Amino acid sequence: MALTQTSAGPQRPAVRPEPVRTPRKRRDGGAAYWLYLLPGAILFVLVIGVPLGGTLYLSLTKWSGVGDPTFIGFDNYTRLFQDEVFWTSFKNTIAMIVAMVVVPTLLGLLLAAVLFDVIGRRFKPRTAAALRAAFYLPQVLPVVVAGIVWGWILRPDGAFNSLLDVIGLGALQHDWLGDPDTALPTVMAVMIWVQIGYPVVVFMAALQRVDPELYEAAEVDGANWFHRFRSITLPQIRPETFVVALTCTIAALKVFGPVFALTRGGPENATNVPSYFAYYTFFKKLQVGYGSAISTVLTLIIIVVAGLFIWLQYRGERQDREV
Amino acid sequence: MAVTLVTDRVPRRKVRDRHHRGASRWVVLALVTLGAVIMLVPFVFMLLNAFKSPGDYSSSGPLSWPTEFYTKGLKTYWTEVNFPLKFWNSLLISGSVAVLAVAVSLFNAYALGIGRVKGRLWIVGLFLLANMMPQEALIYPLYYAAKEIGLYNTQLSVIIIFTVIQSAFGTYLLASVLGTFPRSVLEAAALDGAGKWTVLRRVVFPNVRPTLAVLLIFFFIWTWNEFLIPLVMLIDNSTQTIPVALASLQGDRLMDAPTTNAGALISLVPAVLFFIIFQRTLSRGITAGAEK
Numbered sequence: 001m002a003l004t005q006t007s008a009g010p011q012r013p014a015v016r017p018e019p020v021r022t023p024r025k026r027r028d029g030g031a032a033y034w035l036y037l038l039p040g041a042i043l044f045v046l047v048i049g050v051p052l053g054g055t056l057y058l059s060l061t062k063w064s065g066v067g068d069p070t071f072i073g074f075d076n077y078t079r080l081f082q083d084e085v086f087w088t089s090f091k092n093t094i095a096m097i098v099a100m101v102v103v104p105t106l107l108g109l110l111l112a113a114v115l116f117d118v119i120g121r122r123f124k125p126r127t128a129a130a131l132r133a134a135f136y137l138p139q140v141l142p143v144v145v146a147g148i149v150w151g152w153i154l155r156p157d158g159a160f161n162s163l164l165d166v167i168g169l170g171a172l173q174h175d176w177l178g179d180p181d182t183a184l185p186t187v188m189a190v191m192i193w194v195q196i197g198y199p200v201v202v203f204m205a206a207l208q209r210v211d212p213e214l215y216e217a218a219e220v221d222g223a224n225w226f227h228r229f230r231s232i233t234l235p236q237i238r239p240e241t242f243v244v245a246l247t248c249t250i251a252a253l254k255v256f257g258p259v260f261a262l263t264r265g266g267p268e269n270a271t272n273v274p275s276y277f278a279y280y281t282f283f284k285k286l287q288v289g290y291g292s293a294i295s296t297v298l299t300l301i302i303i304v305v306a307g308l309f310i311w312l313q314y315r316g317e318r319q320d321r322e323v
Numbered sequence: 324m325a326v327t328l329v330t331d332r333v334p335r336r337k338v339r340d341r342h343h344r345g346a347s348r349w350v351v352l353a354l355v356t357l358g359a360v361i362m363l364v365p366f367v368f369m370l371l372n373a374f375k376s377p378g379d380y381s382s383s384g385p386l387s388w389p390t391e392f393y394t395k396g397l398k399t400y401w402t403e404v405n406f407p408l409k410f411w412n413s414l415l416i417s418g419s420v421a422v423l424a425v426a427v428s429l430f431n432a433y434a435l436g437i438g439r440v441k442g443r444l445w446i447v448g449l450f451l452l453a454n455m456m457p458q459e460a461l462i463y464p465l466y467y468a469a470k471e472i473g474l475y476n477t478q479l480s481v482i483i484i485f486t487v488i489q490s491a492f493g494t495y496l497l498a499s500v501l502g503t504f505p506r507s508v509l510e511a512a513a514l515d516g517a518g519k520w521t522v523l524r525r526v527v528f529p530n531v532r533p534t535l536a537v538l539l540i541f542f543f544i545w546t547w548n549e550f551l552i553p554l555v556m557l558i559d560n561s562t563q564t565i566p567v568a569l570a571s572l573q574g575d576r577l578m579d580a581p582t583t584n585a586g587a588l589i590s591l592v593p594a595v596l597f598f599i600i601f602q603r604t605l606s607r608g609i610t611a612g613a614e615k
Contacts, residue, residue: 034434035519036438039430043483048453148586153365157384253457257566
């Protein structure tokens with residue numbers, strides 16, 4: 001997901017790196033393996049390495065995309081840190097992290113535990129499976145399609161306002177995405193809807209590998225549901241929680257499609273995010289150097305955040321081993 | 324889905340064990356079901372309005388039942404957007420990327436996980452980083468280069484780019500899977516005189532085929548749903564993918580509310596079908612990494 005998808009969409013599967021063992025001895029013919037790395041390496045350098053270098057270089061220039069770039073040093077970065085839109089877009093990223101990481105992870109933990117532990121065990125398994133599918137469905141469709149449908153639902157004459165009218169709350173009718181005050185919370189609500197299925201599905205899968213005897217023993221000891229949730233469920237699925245938090249945070253930092261489909265960053269930048277800000281600067285304002293500076297800063301932030309996450313996980317695992 | 328739920332519930336067993344006691348479980352079920360219904364409401368809205376005529380929509384609003392089964396909105400979208408062509412573009416791009424990216428991932432991972440070439444940890448880290456990087460950090464140079472070498476506005480440009488981006492993730496995943504591949508099997512094959520290529524084809528490939536299948540499906544779906552790079556690279560109606568075509572119609576006068584809904588409905592059908600067909604493989608994929 002959200003998956004994201006990157007944006008959302010079916011999300012990256014939860015995968016943790018296995019520790020790579022060190023070879024006992026260097027085998028003959030190790031060089032032959034390099035041949036297999038060659039096509040991938042060439043493609044990687046051409047499609048990732050060179051363009052990334054290009055963006056870094058362009059971030060130090062003033063360029064409209066035609067003619068030659070003019071080298072201007074760090075002027076783009078100086079300008080960036082004084083640019084109100086830049087700060088707004090990053091402030092909105094924090095809102096996106098709340099909507100795409102914090103809320104879905106917490107709600108997802110609760111929902112997965114309830115679906116697995118209460119619905120799954122006290123009703124038929126099919127009931128839990130059907131409910132899980134309902135929560136997962138938004139993850140399946142292209143996030144732009146979801147954005148367009150929601151954009152229509154939330155229009156002044158859209159379905160949501162009609163619904164409010166029907167249930168007697170007509171006074172609350174509003175141009176949800178068109179008002180700078182409500183646009184960001186509205187986009188956040190849509191993102192929660194998009195993202196929620198990913199943690200639910202991952203956590204339910206995780207719960208399947210928890211030994212049921214743990215729960216039975218706790219129940220015999222008289223632990224109520226919340227005790228069991230806190231002292232068995234949460235610690236047991238910590239690795240999955242970590243993977244969900246990491247992948248969703250990266251997706252939140254990069255979010256583009258939903259913002260493009262719902263609001264194009266408007267009104268008055270109320271929903272602008274770094275990704276859209278960079279896209280707009282590149283292709284609408286034709287300020288390639290400045291857009292490159294935005295992208296570079298965003299890349300750095302993602303590297304730092306991912307590094308921080310992986311360090312935290314590594315530290316957590318080491319502490320677990322020492323205990 | 325709510326319907327299945329009701330039928331599931333009806334033949335209520337009279338089991339008296341401790342799991343099936345208490346009224347609170349019904350409250351929990353009601354709350355979770357309410358949540359699930361809220362999740363499905365947008366789909367209901369979409370279905371309801373995809374089959375309305377514009378006149379019907381403007382006179383009775385978005386919540387009413389359609390007065391007639393109106394399919395012209397669907398047809399308009401289908402022909403105006405040339406949906407079959409968009410579908411083919413999406414299929415061509417996602418299919419090619421899935422196959423090529425799996426192949427590249429396997430080759431990379433063979434060298435890294437089994438060959439254990441020098442500095443593999445750094446190389447795997449680099450690939451992982453590439454997958455997490457925002458696409459904005461690559462897009463302008465790629466756009467510029469594609470224009471210079473004549474690949475701009477071709478499906479090939481998008482295929483090449485996503486083959487690399489997806490295989491960056493595939494390499495990371497497969498390298499860790501192959502890192503735990505039993506050495507004894509490899510050594511036995513080597514004793515029998517099998518070369519590197521034979522080992523890859525006859526020993527490694529058959530063993531990791533399930534993982535490759537999961538990767539193939541994920542690559543396909545991720546690429547199908549991608550937006551930024553296709554939006555920038557594919558400006559022409561004849562090359563666009565489904566999400567880009569739908570988004571570029573937004574705000575177009577052609578797109579009245581029923582046509583918007585019809586378009587969204589048609590656009591999500593392939594994704595939902597694909598999900599239903601491969602649901603098992605997908606959930607296996609999600610759990611695959613979650614097991615110790």
